[in-house]
Amino acid sequence: MTKRGADASRFCFVDMVRFLRCYSYICFSMQLSVSGLMPVPLRERVEGRTSGLWLRDLVLQGDEYVFVKAPSGTGKTTLIHMLYGIRGDYEGAMQWDGQVMRSMNAGALAALRAGKLSVIFQDMRLFPELTAWENLEIKRQLTDTVDEATVKGWMQRLGIGNKSASRAATLSYGEQQRVAIIRALLQPFEWLLMDEPFSHLDNENKAKAAQLVLEVVKQRNAGLLLADLDDNNYFPYTQTIDL
DSSP: OOHHHHHHHHHHHHHHHHHHHHHHHHHSOOOEEEEEEEEGGGHHHHTTSOOSSTTSEEEEOTTOEEEEEOOTTSSHHHHHHHHHTSOOOEEEEEEETTEEGGGOOHHHHHHHHHHTEEEEOTTOOOOTTSBHHHHHHHHHHHHOOSOHHHHHHHHHHTTOGGGTTSBGGGSOHHHHHHHHHHHHTSSOOSEEEEESTTTTOOHHHHHHHHHHHHHHHHHTTOEEEEEESSOOOSSOOSEEEEO
16 A cells, blocks of 8 residues: 555544544433432422422433522432432432443442543532642543643633642632532543532633533533522523422
8 A cells, every 4th residue: 555545544544533433422422311309308398399300200411501490408419419429318210321320339330420420519529638739630640631731721711820739728619619610621521510610709700610611511522410599691501400
């Protein structure tokens, strides 16, 4: 084969790989389905009210941007923890791509969280004695999804570029929240789960953080689910659910 022919074959192969990756994202993005879901500790509190999710059958496609509006006490944080697989005290069924969460062993749950689910917790869950950079670098080294320069650029965009060497415990809640947002973007995911992700930010920083999240979600061809107390326009939601 001539050099020109070899180069053409190589480019055709590369193009095919790119196409297949894109096709798989579009056609096989992870689906979430719930059926008759009810958190046991909240039964008395939510049974008497109409909910768009609890005790319902619901299917969410992998390219959706979902807003869950949840008044205080209706299970907003509980829902995020259930979807992420760290709470099991519920009735009903929940499936990611047909896999029933209750039937997943520790290895299957770990694989789900490592490659398909990312989360921004309401309480951030940073390592307080590590610096802002160390909190991010742990995730970056484990996942090898984003390069170092990109992370530093994101920190600058969100106004915490000068906080790299500061221990997480010394950061303001708003600064901690921005570290937690960036950390959630440093891994592969098909769904991004968010529990009041911008609650400690002013309007300017909310807009910057939401724009960064939206950019990365679009790049990954992923879905997002945000649970919050009040109406918002952080993202172009495809569906709103009253919890």
